[in-house]
Amino acid sequence: MRGISAVWIVARKEFVEMIRDRKTLFFMLVLPVVIIPVLGNVVVDFTLDVAKEEATKTLEYAVFDDAGEPEVEAAIGRAPAFAKVEIGSREAISAAIAADEIDFALVIPEIDRATEPLTVELHFDNARQTSSVSKRVHGALAGYGEQLRDAKLAEVGATTAEARELLLEPMAVVERGTATAREVAGEVAGGILPYIFIMFALLGALYPAIDLGAGEKERGTLETLLLAPIRRRDIVLGKFLVIFGAGVVSATLVVITITVWIAAKMESVGGGAGELLSTIGPLDMVLAWVVVLPITAVFAAILLSISIYAKSFKEAQSYSAPLQIFAILPAMAPMLPGVELGWGTALIPVTNVSLAIKEIIKGTIDPMMLVVIIASSSVIAGVLLGLCTWWFSREEVLFRQ
Amino acid sequence: MLEVEKLGKTFKLPRRAKAGGKTGGVDPRQEGRSFHALREVSFKVEAGEILGLLGPNGAGKTTLLRTLSTAIAPTRGTARFDGVDIREEPRRVRQRIGFLSGSTGLYGRLTPREMVSYYGRLHGVPAAELPARVDALFAELEMQSYADKRNDDLSTGMKQKVSIARTLVHDPDIIILDEPTSGLDVHAAAGILAMIEGLRRTEKTVLFSTHHMHEVERLCDRVVLIDVGIKVFEGSVAEMREAGGDEALDRAFLGLLGKGQGATLRKGAA
Numbered sequence: 001m002r003g004i005s006a007v008w009i010v011a012r013k014e015f016v017e018m019i020r021d022r023k024t025l026f027f028m029l030v031l032p033v034v035i036i037p038v039l040g041n042v043v044v045d046f047t048l049d050v051a052k053e054e055a056t057k058t059l060e061y062a063v064f065d066d067a068g069e070p071e072v073e074a075a076i077g078r079a080p081a082f083a084k085v086e087i088g089s090r091e092a093i094s095a096a097i098a099a100d101e102i103d104f105a106l107v108i109p110e111i112d113r114a115t116e117p118l119t120v121e122l123h124f125d126n127a128r129q130t131s132s133v134s135k136r137v138h139g140a141l142a143g144y145g146e147q148l149r150d151a152k153l154a155e156v157g158a159t160t161a162e163a164r165e166l167l168l169e170p171m172a173v174v175e176r177g178t179a180t181a182r183e184v185a186g187e188v189a190g191g192i193l194p195y196i197f198i199m200f201a202l203l204g205a206l207y208p209a210i211d212l213g214a215g216e217k218e219r220g221t222l223e224t225l226l227l228a229p230i231r232r233r234d235i236v237l238g239k240f241l242v243i244f245g246a247g248v249v250s251a252t253l254v255v256i257t258i259t260v261w262i263a264a265k266m267e268s269v270g271g272g273a274g275e276l277l278s279t280i281g282p283l284d285m286v287l288a289w290v291v292v293l294p295i296t297a298v299f300a301a302i303l304l305s306i307s308i309y310a311k312s313f314k315e316a317q318s319y320s321a322p323l324q325i326f327a328i329l330p331a332m333a334p335m336l337p338g339v340e341l342g343w344g345t346a347l348i349p350v351t352n353v354s355l356a357i358k359e360i361i362k363g364t365i366d367p368m369m370l371v372v373i374i375a376s377s378s379v380i381a382g383v384l385l386g387l388c389t390w391w392f393s394r395e396e397v398l399f400r401q
Numbered sequence: 402m403l404e405v406e407k408l409g410k411t412f413k414l415p416r417r418a419k420a421g422g423k424t425g426g427v428d429p430r431q432e433g434r435s436f437h438a439l440r441e442v443s444f445k446v447e448a449g450e451i452l453g454l455l456g457p458n459g460a461g462k463t464t465l466l467r468t469l470s471t472a473i474a475p476t477r478g479t480a481r482f483d484g485v486d487i488r489e490e491p492r493r494v495r496q497r498i499g500f501l502s503g504s505t506g507l508y509g510r511l512t513p514r515e516m517v518s519y520y521g522r523l524h525g526v527p528a529a530e531l532p533a534r535v536d537a538l539f540a541e542l543e544m545q546s547y548a549d550k551r552n553d554d555l556s557t558g559m560k561q562k563v564s565i566a567r568t569l570v571h572d573p574d575i576i577i578l579d580e581p582t583s584g585l586d587v588h589a590a591a592g593i594l595a596m597i598e599g600l601r602r603t604e605k606t607v608l609f610s611t612h613h614m615h616e617v618e619r620l621c622d623r624v625v626l627i628d629v630g631i632k633v634f635e636g637s638v639a640e641m642r643e644a645g646g647d648e649a650l651d652r653a654f655l656g657l658l659g660k661g662q663g664a665t666l667r668k669g670a671a
Contacts (some may be wrong), residue, residue, distance in 0.1 A: 009522045014513070020510040128535040220506030224567065228523035344493050395473045397411070 001063050006083035006230035010238025014212055018242055024207045028246050044265060054132035058083050061104040062088045066110040071144055072120055076106070077141035095122045101356035102132045109233065118148060171186050182279035186362025189280060191335040193258065194357035197251055198331040198350065199287060202297040204250020205243050205303055206320060212239045214306025214316035236389045240300055247296040255289045279362055288357045291370070294351045294377035299327065303393050311400055325349075334358040341366075346373055349380055402483055403469070403575060403606055409477030410439040410464050410630075428477040430630055438464040439630045441478060445605050446623075449573075451597065453621035453638075454610035461630040462610040463502075466579045469608065470500050482575055487588060496524065499573035501593075503566050509553035516552060517570050524571035538566045542596075544582060558589040565596050568630040576600055577610040582616065594620065614650040616651030628658055 018024050058081045075188075075317065076082050087096045093105040103122035120141065124133040150164065156163045210249045216222040225235060259282055302323055310316035330350035332338045334357075341355035347387050357363035391397055430437045439461045446452040446523045456462050467473045469480055471491040480487045487494050508516050514535060521531045535587065539548050542562045547555055551565060582590035597620050600607050611617060617624060617638060624641055626634040634644060634657050645653025653659065 006523070009519070013515075013519045015506075016515065019507055183428045219508070220502075221508060223472055223502070224500060224505055224520070225523075227470050227495050227498065227500050228520065229525065230523060231492070231493045266528075361522045399467070399473065 003172070006234035007237045007241070010230075010235055011241045014208075014239055014242040018208050018246065021207070021211060024211065024246065028204045028250045029209050029253065031203065032250050033257055036196070036254060036257045039227075040258075040261055040265070049129050051380075054130055055136075055210060058099070058135060059133060060085050060198070062087045062093070062096070062102050062105040063108070064105065065108045067108045069108050071116060071198065072106065072108055072118075072141065074395060075144040078139070079136070082140065083138075091215070097123065097125050104137060106137075115148045169271040180279075180363070183362045183364060184360060185279040186364070187228050189360040190358030194334055194354035195328075195331045195362060196258065197252060197292050197357060198295060198327060200254040201247045201292050202299050202324065202327050205296065205300050206324075208246040208261070209243045209300065209303030209307045210313055210316040210320065212243060213304055214310040214313050216308075218312050221273060226398065231395050233389045236385075236392045239386065240304055240385060243304055244300040245295030247300055248293060252289060255285050255292075259285045284361050284363070287360045287365075291353050291356050291360070291377075294374055294381050295350060297376060297381035298349065298384055299323075301381055301388045305384070305388045308388070308392055309397050309400070317325070326399055328344050330354060341369065343369070347376060350378065353377060402448050403480065403608065405442060405478075407441040407478035408439055408465070408468060408480055409423055409437070409441055409476050410461075410468055410473065411476045412436045417546050418618040423589070428629075437630055439475075439627075441476075442625075442627065442630075442632045444625050444635050445634065448606050448610055448669070449601065449604040451601060451609060453617045453624040454608060454627070455617065456610075456627040457622055457658065458612075460544045460669050462627060463579055464561070464630075465627065466500075466502075466577050466608065466610060469499055470577050471495055484651070496571070497574045498577075499568040499576045501564055501568040501576070501581050503581055503585065505667040507560055507563055507567075510551060512549045512551055513539070513555070513559075513566065514548045516563060516605065517566045520567045521570040526571050528555050534567075534570060534572075538569060542566055542572045553581040557586060558592060561585060561589045563590055563592070565575035573605070575608070577608045580608065580610055580612065582613065614654065618650055626654070626657055635658060 001307050009283055039238060057394045060083050061076065062085060063076075065073065071101075073084070077084070085102055087093070087102060087105070090105070090107055093107075097104070104122060107121040107123065109119055109121070122134065122137055124137075126134075149168075153159075153164045153167060158167045216225060226232070253363075262280055266351045303320060306319045306323065307316045310319055330348065331349045333345070335356050339345065339351075339355070341352070341359050345355055346352045347396075356365060356370055356373050360370075406489065414431070414436050416434070428436075430440075431519050440488065442461075444452070454462050454465065455631060464473070468475050471487050471494050473549060474491075475488065482494050482497055485497065499563060508519075511519070517535050517538065518531055521534060522528070526534060532572075540544050542565060544559070544562050547559055548633075552560060555563065576597075581593045581597075586591065597607060597609065601620075609616075609620065621638060623637050625633070626641070635642060637642065638650070641657065642648055642650065642653045645656035647653045647656055
C-alpha cells in the first residue's frame with residue numbers, strides 16, 4: 001500500500017473516533033468557544049462594575065480636627081457622596097475601618113501656622129486595590145489646597161496665575177509619547193493573548209494525543225494495528241495529523257472567538273479601553289494564528305511521543321503534566337517586564353512564538369524575524385515528528401512491561 | 402506452510418532490573434542485563450494444520466507469537482511463511498497473517514462495520530470488494546443485527562465475533578491465535594473454538610497458544626511445548642500423552658515440563 005493512502009486510512013479512522021469522543025470535543029470545541037467569552041465578559045463587566053461602584057458610592061468618614069480648620073471638613077462635605085459619621089476616638093480609627101464602619105478618617109494635627117504647612121492625615125485601607133478613597137479625597141480637597149496655596153503666594157507678591165505658575169514650576173518636563181495607540185494596546189493585550197492561543201493549541205491536542213497513543217495500548221488495539229502491512233511511519237503520520245488538526249481547530253476557534261469578542265466588546269466597553277481594543281484588527285489575529293501553527297505541530301509530536309510511551313491513559317496524563325508547565329511558563333514571557341523579542345529570544349521555542357504574537361498585535365513585528373520564528377518552529381516540529389517515528393519503532397516503548 | 406528456524410529473542414533489561422524479576426527467584430533465562438525469552442526454537446506447521454503452542458505462564462509463547470507475527474524482531478534465527486521471511490519482508494508477512502488474542506480490544510466508538518472495514522483497508526483489500534467481503538463475514542458470523550451499533554454497546558460474545566471478523570477480513574493464509582479464549586465465558590469461547598474448527602476446513606495454517614487441554618484435544622493436529630524459552634516437545638497429541646507418561650493431557654503436560662530441558666535449566670540456575 002502506498003504511504004499516503006495508508007496515512008489517510010489511519011487519519012480518517014482516528015478522526016471519526018475523535019469526533020465521537022465527548023471529552024475531546026469539549027476541550028477542542030466547547031472550551032475555546034464558550035470559556036473565552038464567558039470569562040472575558042465576567043472579568044470586564046466585573047472590573048467596570050467595581051470601578052463604577054467605587055466612583056459613586058457614598059464614602060463614610062470621621063474627622064478629628066485639632067488645628068481648627070473647619071474648611072477641610074466643609075470641602076469634603078461639598079463634594080458628592082461623602083457622609084460624616086461619629087466614632088468614639090481617633091484610637092478607634094483602624095478598628096472602625098477594618099469593621100467597615102467608616103471608609104476613611106481625616107486627622108488634622110495642631111500646627112504652628114506661621115512656620116508649618118497645614119497637614120491632613122488620611123487614614124484608609126490601602127491594601128484594597130480597587131479603593132478610590134485616596135483619589136476621591138484628594139479630588140475633594142484639591143480646591144481648598146489651591147486656595148491656601150494661592151493665598152500664601154499672594155503674600156509673596158505672586159497675584160496672577162502666570163506669576164504663581166512661574167514660581168511653583170520654574171522648569172517643566174513635558175512628556176510626548178511616541179508609541180501609537182496600537183503599540184500601547186499591544187503592550188497590554190499582547191501579554192495575555194499569546195498565552196491564551198498557545199494554551200488552547202496545547203489543550204486541543206492533549207486529549208486526542210492521549211487517546212491515540214496510550215488509548216491504543218489500554219484498549220488492546222495497538223498490537224493488531226502494528227500487524228497491519230503498513231509502515232509504522234505511516235501510522236505515526238496518520239495519528240499526528242489528527243492530533244495536530246485538533247490543536248489547530250482549538251487554536252483557530254479561540255482566535256475567532258477572541259476576534260469576535262473584541263469586536264463586540266469594544267463598543268460596549270467604550271472609552272480608552274474600547275479605543276485600545278479597536279486597534280487589534282482581524283489581520284493581526286490571522287497572522288498570530290499562522291505563528292501558532294508550527295508550535296501546535298511541536299506540541300502534537302511531543303504529546304504523541306509521550307502517549308505512545310505511556311502504558312495507560314492515566315500514565316499519559318501524568319507524563320504530559322510537565323509539558324503543560326513547560327508550555328505555560330515560556331508562553332507567559334510577554335507578561336514579564338523587560339522580556340522583548342530579539343535574535344536571542346527568537347530562538348527559544350514557545351517563548352519566540354509568544355513574543356512574536358505580542359509584536360504582531362503591537363504592529364512592530366520584524367518580518368524577517370517572523371519568518372525565522374515560523375521556520376525554526378517548523379524545523380523543530382519536523383525533527384520531533386522524526387523522533388516520534390523512531391520512538392514508535394522501538395519494541396521497548398511499544399511493549400513496555 | 403510455516404517454517405521456524407532456530408528462532409531466538411533476547412530482551413535488554415533495564416538497569417534497575419533484579420535477577421529473577423518480580424518474584425526475586427532465579428530465572429535461568431537472565432544473564433546480566435540480557436533476558437533470553439526464546440532460544441533456538443524450531444518447528445514446522447503445514448498448510449491446513451492446527452498447531453497447539455503450549456507452555457506454562459512466562460514460557461515465551463507470547464514472545465514467540467509476537468515474533469512470528471512481526472510485531473517484534475527476532476534476535477537470532479528466522480521464520481518463513483510459504484517462503485516469505487519475517488526478517489526480510491515483514492510487511493509481506495503481515496499481509497498473510499491474521500492475529501487474535503484474548504486481550505485484543507476494539508475501538509469502542511466505531512461500529513463493527515467501520516472497524517472491520519478499517520482493518521480491511523489497512524490490509525489492502527480492494528475498496529470495490531471490501532463491503533461485500535465484510536457483509537459475507539458478518540453473515541457467516543451472524544453479526545448483521547449489530548453491525549452498525551457502537552462496539553462499546555456490544556456484549557462480550559458480540560465483541561469477540563467482531564475480533565474474529567477483524568482477524569479474517571483480509572482472508573489471511575495463516576492465523577495466529579494467542580490464548581484467544583482467555584477471560585471469555587463459555588459461550589464466547591465456544592464461538593472462538595467453532596471459528597478455529599471452521600478454519601481447518603479452509604486449509605488455513607493455524608498456530609494457536611492455549612492453557613486449556615480440552616481445546617488441544619479437540620482442535621490440534623500437533624503440539625509444540627515450550628518452557629523457559631526452549632522447545633521441550635514437538636509431536637502429535639497422542640505422542641504427547643506417550644512422552645508425558647499419562648493418558649490425561651494435563652498430567653502429560655506436567656510430566657513433560659518436569660523432565661524437559663527447561664526443568665534441567667531451572668535446577669541448574671537454582
